Amino acid sequence: MISKNGLLSVYESLNDKDKDTFRLAYSATYHPAYEIMMEIYYEVASGNELSSVVEANKRFNKYPMGKIDGTEMWQIGAGVRDNRDPNKIPIHPVTAGVYIATMMAQVDLLKEMGHPYSEIANESIIEAVDSLNPYMDYKGVAYMVDNCSRTARLGSRKWAPRFDYILRQQAFTALDDKDIQVDEEQFDNFVNNDIHQVLSVCAKLRPSVDISVFGQSRIVY
Numbered sequence: 685m686i687s688k689n690g691l692l693s694v695y696e697s698l699n700d701k702d703k704d705t706f707r708l709a710y711s712a713t714y715h716p717a718y719e720i721m722m723e724i725y726y727e728v729a730s731g732n733e734l735s736s737v738v739e740a741n742k743r744f745n746k747y748p749m750g751k752i753d754g755t756e757m758w759q760i761g762a763g764v765r766d767n768r769d770p771n772k773i774p775i776h777p778v779t780a781g782v783y784i785a786t787m788m789a790q791v792d793l794l795k796e797m798g799h800p801y802s803e804i805a806n807e808s809i810i811e812a813v814d815s816l817n818p819y820m821d822y823k824g825v826a827y828m829v830d831n832c833s834r835t836a837r838l839g840s841r842k843w844a845p846r847f848d849y850i851l852r853q854q855a856f857t858a859l860d861d862k863d864i865q866v867d868e869e870q871f872d873n874f875v876n877n878d879i880h881q882v883l884s885v886c887a888k889l890r891p892s893v894d895i896s897v898f899g900q901s902r903i904v905y
Contacts, residue, residue, distance in 0.1 A: 709781025753826035
């Protein structure tokens with residue numbers, strides 16, 4: 685839906701009750717997500733992330749990097765995929781609100797840092813929904829991670845637990861508060877964000893055939 689019709693189409697497809705839930709989830713998630721996105725951005729920009737990869741490579745002769753799928757965080761997706769009907773996957777308003785808020789946090793951060801919209805749209809949205817998500821849907825997050833570059837594998841091990849923490853301890857805790865309110869200004873910024881116009885142009889240039897995953901390869905048409 686995001687790939688073909690943009691971010692707003694997800695919100696607009698919901699009924700009124702689910703829209704309210706989406707708005708709350710978005711409000712609870714946006715700032716925690718922005719905070720960790722900013723931390724990652726500065727770690728990369730400063731060269732710290734690259735240095736940590738170089739140092740990690742020096743340790744691998746003694747302590748090789750193992751598989752990532754041994755913990756609950758990485759295993760839970762397999763159970764979800766095994767017990768679903770791929771033709772009947774409803775949009776969960778909390779999941780959608782958290783997911784899109786995290787995307788928008790990256791969009792806004794990159795925009796603030798002076799990146800062009802072509803880069804922002806590709807790095808924050810298109811690569812995820814058109815490439816990574818189909819692969820993760822087919823084989824799971826852990827499988828995808830362990831078949832990526834060594835840099836990506838290290839980054840996943842470093843940052844995924846941070847995302848897990850910041851969502852569980854901040855976003856989800858806020859959602860559990862019965863007095864939580866929607867940040868109307870923040871949500872208006874989402875609805876009126878320039879990225880929606882950018883994605884509408886990208887959708888016109890999108891290939892008519894979706895990405896297909898066969899065996900262990902990604903086939904991009």
